[in-house]
């Protein structure tokens with residue numbers, strides 16, 4: 064038996080959440096919509112939201128992909144994953160709207176430039192700037208790993224540098240939720256050809272370590288201006304990744320500091336067990352390289368560089384990041400030197416003022432040899 068009100072509720076004019084009204088709602092709140100990019104899965108639009116005086120991004124799933132239930136499910140998963148995390152190094156999601164045969168992901172508009180564009184324009188990025196960018200991506204990745212999410216698509220095109228010197232990881236299109244691997248189960252090769260880990264290519268089980276490999280590829284590209292795994296000499300990219308064969312970064316650019324080269328090599332180990340145990344460990348190495356001062360002021364360092372290269376128009380003032388680390392290091396050596404001098408002086412003074420053990424006539428009144436005759440009670 065049907066409820067007499069059912070008919071009424073299902074009528075579009077009475078249902079505020081009907082597909083038509085969903086789209087109308089978006090049209091009502093957004094103006095100046097313009098397309099800014101077209102990715103693998105979606106078209107990206109920028110739109111103005113006058114009520115909140117801000118620009119936002121509307122990511123619309125491509126029409127041809129809407130009918131593919133797996134793609135649609137991935138798009139929903141991207142929205143859910145992004146909504147479940149809130150971190151300064153990850154693009155924020157505002158809403159997800161499904162309307163008839165359209166799906167929209169509404170998110171913050173990240174004003175700035177893609178890391179891939181930066182690399183294309185400048186070749187290789189200065190080492191401390193590259194380390195600062197990677198450190199920020201690591202902060203975001205370490206955060207999502209704590210939520211049992213594996214990004215699986217970390218690459219320069221999915222990293223955006225802002226006009227405030229921030230670093231934002233985007234595109235959670237193939238994110239894998241370890242708690243629910245039904246869609247993106249191990250063994251499926253998803254991702255961009257040059258930016259895959261050996262386990263993704265081999266169809267082995269995927270762990271968070273796959274992201275560490277991709278961070279290594281990104282770091283390599285930032286410091287050499289080129290990807291480590293490219294099609295070459297009758298070998299496919301996949302073969303190269305499977306064998307983990309690449310030209311060492313220091314061979315491409317001999318000025319790369321040994322420590323940073325070692326970081327790349329450890330990220331790009333073929334066996335996940337040989338890589339960093341977790342992203343935090345990698346962050347520790349980057350922080351050690353940068354020093355306390357630079358690690359705490361990465362945005363100043365990044366923004367200054369982007370400004371110098373005319374890649375963004377800064378939205379905020381940045382300050383000079385001083386090399387207090389090396390100053391502290393110098394101070395340490397001075398303190399160790401002064402300590403050593405005092406220790407030596409102490410030793411010398413101690414040696415000089417020691418009680419003297421001379422073998423000549425004693426200065427102390429010596430006990431006279433006992434004459435047995437003088438001893439009371441002695442009988443002879």
Ligand SMILES: Nc1ncnc2c1ncn2[C@@H]1O[C@H](COP(=O)(O)OP(=O)(O)O)[C@@H](O)[C@H]1O
Pocket residue numbers: 099100101102103104105106107120154170171172173174177220221233234235236
């Ligand atoms: N929130 C955003 N703010 C600014 N630009 C964005 C944003 N999201 C995406 N873009 C731009 O669109 C491009 C493609 O977006 P992405 O999320 O990577 O889509 P796809 O999954 O199709 O690759 C990005 O490389 C970037 O240039």
Ligand SMILES: [Mg+2]
Pocket residue numbers: 102103220221234
């Ligand atoms: Mg992308």
